[in-house]
């Protein structure tokens with residue numbers, strides 16, 4: 001039987017009486033990378049926030065088979081790491097301290113960081129090539145540099161499940177490629193990654209894809225499946241076409 005990392009049963013979200021998510025049910029297998037794509041306003045970020053327990057909803061979300069509400073807070077924070085979009089983080093904190101925040105769910109209340117915490121921070125900062133800036137203030141970094149530090153914070157949690165909303169925002173192509181390698185390595189080690197991505201060619205590198213439109217899942221399948229690719233072309237009104245190029249699927253604009 002497939003292990004399910006995150007599942008949702010009939011989740012609906014309305015904001016100011018406006019339906020944003022409409023009865024979504026899904027099961028995301030563990031040890032795979034799922035990308036969530038769809039047009040602007042489809043509800044991608046809202047869905048990811050709901051799966052992370054950050055957005056109240058009707059229906060139920062389960063993390064590793066247990067309803068989110070039944071998880072003790074710290075255990076849940078060690079199990080599910082989150083990288084949000086445009087997150088407010090105190091700009092006066094150093095890069096090192098920002099990434100150390102990712103270790104909070106591992107540390108006893110008011111305890112100094114352990115050797116394991118410091119090692120996790122260093123590993124995460126090196127993985128995102130942010131180690132050299134560790135003493136700088138977050139506010140002194142460019143948009144892409146800041147994004148890499150926030151990615152390091154999520155990695156430092158060392159959670160088995162990672163949810164990332166537009167993780168490639170502001171990243172240049174080499175760092176997008178690094179992110180891809182990182183995600184593949186995490187998944188190879190058994191982690192589950194779920195990411196909202198606007199870069200369709202990168203989203204197509206995932207194992208599975210969830211295609212969203214108007215608050216509903218219109219397709220869920222393997223990226224390599226022809227049906228997934230047709231659903232993707234359709235949801236963008238035929239304005240993209242998907243082709244194979246050097247062993248990869250790429251989306252071209254029409």
Ligand SMILES: Nc1ncnc2c1ncn2[C@@H]1O[C@H](COP(=O)(O)OP(=O)(O)OP(=O)(O)O)[C@@H](O)[C@H]1O
Pocket residue numbers: 015016020038039040041042043044045046047
């Ligand atoms: N706080 C809010 N108040 C009112 N409407 C909201 C709020 N947050 C989101 N919405 C609306 O919900 C819908 C879905 O938003 P969401 O951010 O989830 O979409 P998305 O698919 O991530 O979009 P994008 O591709 O533009 O980032 C949009 O129509 C948006 O305007």
